[in-house]
Amino acid sequence: MRWLIKNPAPANDYRFKWGDYWFCRSLCKALHARGHEAQVQYHTNWQDSAYSDIVLVLRGLYRYQKTSSNRQALHILWVISHPEDISDEEVEDYDLVCVASALHAEKLSERHPGKILTLWQCTDTEVFFPPPKNQPDSRRGIIFIGNSRGQKRPIVAEVAERLPGLELIGFGWDTSGLERHLTLETLPNPKLGDVYRSARITLNDHWPDMREYGYVNNRIFDALACGLPVLTDHHPGLSGLIDTGCSIIQAEDGVFGQALIEMLLDYPALLAGARQSAAFVRAKHSFLHRVVELEAAL
Numbered sequence: 001m002r003w004l005i006k007n008p009a010p011a012n013d014y015r016f017k018w019g020d021y022w023f024c025r026s027l028c029k030a031l032h033a034r035g036h037e038a039q040v041q042y043h044t045n046w047q048d049s050a051y052s053d054i055v056l057v058l059r060g061l062y063r064y065q066k067t068s069s070n071r072q073a074l075h076i077l078w079v080i081s082h083p084e085d086i087s088d089e090e091v092e093d094y095d096l097v098c099v100a101s102a103l104h105a106e107k108l109s110e111r112h113p114g115k116i117l118t119l120w121q122c123t124d125t126e127v128f129f130p131p132p133k134n135q136p137d138s139r140r141g142i143i144f145i146g147n148s149r150g151q152k153r154p155i156v157a158e159v160a161e162r163l164p165g166l167e168l169i170g171f172g173w174d175t176s177g178l179e180r181h182l183t184l185e186t187l188p189n190p191k192l193g194d195v196y197r198s199a200r201i202t203l204n205d206h207w208p209d210m211r212e213y214g215y216v217n218n219r220i221f222d223a224l225a226c227g228l229p230v231l232t233d234h235h236p237g238l239s240g241l242i243d244t245g246c247s248i249i250q251a252e253d254g255v256f257g258q259a260l261i262e263m264l265l266d267y268p269a270l271l272a273g274a275r276q277s278a279a280f281v282r283a284k285h286s287f288l289h290r291v292v293e294l295e296a297a298l
Contacts (some may be wrong), residue, residue: 002037004052004070008060011042020060022189023080023218026124030287034295054298063090074298079104080121083213091115096297101237103214117297120241123221125286127193130227130278137271139228141167142260143195144203145187145219148172154253155205155233162257166203169195196226201263201270203256204232211235220248221285227278229270231260242281247274 005027009018028038039050043062052073057064059079066075078098079086091097091112098119099105105118142163144156147170156178160166166181173182187195196202202223210217214237223230224247232238234250242248247270251259263270 001054002052003031003039003054003056004050004073005038005040006043006046006055006057006064007040008043008058008062011044015042016189017186019218020058020080022124024058026127026287027291029124029126030291033288034291036291056294057094059086066093076294078119081207081210081215083215084209088112098294098297100216101214102241103237117293119290119293120285121216121218121221122285122287122290123218123225123281125225125282125288127190128196128222128225129193129282130225130275131197139198139200139271141165141199142201142203143167143169143199145169145192145195146205148176148178153205155203155231155251155256158254158256159203159231159260163260167199192222193226196223196228199228200267201229201231201260204230206233206235211237216241221281224248224274224277224281225285227271227274229263229267229274231256231263242277242285247277 005024007020007024009015009021015021024040028040031038041048041050046064047067050070052070054076055070055073056076056078059077060081075094076096076098077094080100083104088111091108096117097108097115098117099108100119100121102118105116109116142159142165150172160178160181167183168178168181169184169187171185173179204219206217211233216235216237220230224242230248232248232250234252238248238250249259249263
């Protein structure tokens with residue numbers, strides 16, 4: 001089948017800084033592996049004419065308006081972020097709506113029965129994989145990869161206060177008051193796996209709307225696929241999604257620092273649980289698995 005993927009990232013070189021670009025790139029690899037053709041249109045080119053059997057819109061920042069040139073195609077929406085922007089009217093524009101949250105999918109299904117599919121975020125197993133089993137544990141450091149967003153991120157601020165050695169990678173930290181922790185402003189996406197395989201623990205948090213609607217971000221899947229333990233904000237969507245063992249520790253604002261100390265004190269057990277989680281995530285939550293789920297839903 002011929003797939004046309006609408007990517008919300010811009011068409012210029014700035015797209016490489018968008019997570020949507022790398023998400024789409026991994027998705028295309030999985031489609032090709034399953035024998036499909038895949039063409040990508042970036043946001044500024046969404047209205048260009050292009051024939052396909054399936055139009056798949058990655059719903060992030062922008063809503064897509066159908067064009068008359070491709071109305072015969074099957075239209076699929078995959079909501080991976082900004083869930084608060086999804087209206088009933090937009091859902092009705094599509095033949096199938098995939099939602100990266102069981103909670104949100106359940107709510108939408110009440111109003112749009114037979115049209116909603118839970119399709120979680122996932123990981124690229126060619127980039128994110130654990131170290132060899134026979135390799136001695138050489139993990140070092142506590143990391144957080146993400147931008148400051150120009151606002152306080154409680155998990156980062158609390159851990160930085162308790163742990164002088166926290167390493168930050170991302171934009172905006174140089175003016176956040178935490179610049180002493182800044183290691184790099186940019187890291188090429190293909191190098192993320194190397195960093196995750198060398199760290200001891202990564203911090204994670206979610207946008208408030210993502211947490212409220214039950215969306216688990218892809219940082220969780222990527223880190224666990226590398227066998228990296230995760231300290232994250234409490235998220236109801238994690239329950240039952242991933243066979244995490246003790247590899248994900250959830251905490252509330254005000255106790256992140258103490259939670260990290262407890263993780264470090266029990267690190268051997270934590271790392272063993274993370275290795276189990278790596279096998280589970282790679283077996284259940286790859287882009288290839290998501291393509292197979294899409295095929296089954298067509």
